[in-house]
Amino acid sequence: MKEFKETPLGVQIRKTDQVIKSYIDDYLDKHMVDNLYAIESLTLRFISRHDKKVSAGDVINRFNISKATASETLHRLEKKKLITMSSDKEDCRKKVLTLTEKGKIASKQLDEIFNELNKHIESCLDDDEKETLSSLLLKVFNNLNDMGGK
Numbered sequence: 001m002k003e004f005k006e007t008p009l010g011v012q013i014r015k016t017d018q019v020i021k022s023y024i025d026d027y028l029d030k031h032m033v034d035n036l037y038a039i040e041s042l043t044l045r046f047i048s049r050h051d052k053k054v055s056a057g058d059v060i061n062r063f064n065i066s067k068a069t070a071s072e073t074l075h076r077l078e079k080k081k082l083i084t085m086s087s088d089k090e091d092c093r094k095k096v097l098t099l100t101e102k103g104k105i106a107s108k109q110l111d112e113i114f115n116e117l118n119k120h121i122e123s124c125l126d127d128d129e130k131e132t133l134s135s136l137l138l139k140v141f142n143n144l145n146d147m148g149g150k
Contacts, residue, residue, distance in 0.1 A: 013140070024117060031113055034080050034106060039063065039073050041110050044082060047097050048107035053088065054097045082106055 004012060024038040036044070046062055047054045060070045074097065077083045082103035088094035099107060122130055 009140075013137075020121070027113065027117060032106070032109065034082065036080075036106070036110075037073075037076075039065070039069070040077055040082075041114075043073055043077065044099070044103060044107050045110050045114070047083065047099055048104065055088065055094045056085075056097065057094070059097070077103070 004015070007015075021038050024041070028036050028038070028041055032041075042063065043059055046059065050058075056067075056070050056074060059065070059074065060067060063070075065073075074083065074085060074095075078085055080102075081100055084098050084100060085095045086098070088096050125133065
């Protein structure tokens with residue numbers, strides 16, 4: 001613990017992010033039939049929460065990932081029959097993403113799983129600590145965006 005506290009904040013945030021991703025991957029591996037990776041599950045939930053057309057570009061922007069990572073993620077979801085990709089009628093260069101019935105069921109499962117994960121992550125914090133942490137993370141996030149980060 002002392003070693004963690006002595007590392008720069010950026011490294012602490014990155015290490016925490018890696019632990020959360022690993023925890024999500026492990027949890028999904030144990031509880032989901034389709035063996036989804038964290039980015040796949042987040043992408044499914046993102047698509048399910050939007051009434052408007054969701055495109056590959058929206059996924060890239062939302063998760064700050066490369067086109068290659070987005071493409072790989074979307075093709076894996078399509079191969080697992082959780083989404084369909086079709087050309088946008090207004091702009092044939094755009095791929096519109098739609099959940100299949102199987103994808104809708106998986107998305108509901110994911111909502112339950114992520115609610116449990118968030119409860120576990122937040123269980124060591126009281127309400128004031130949650131609010132403080134959230135405010136501080138937002139401050140760092142905005143500072144990085146102001147510097148030109150994605």
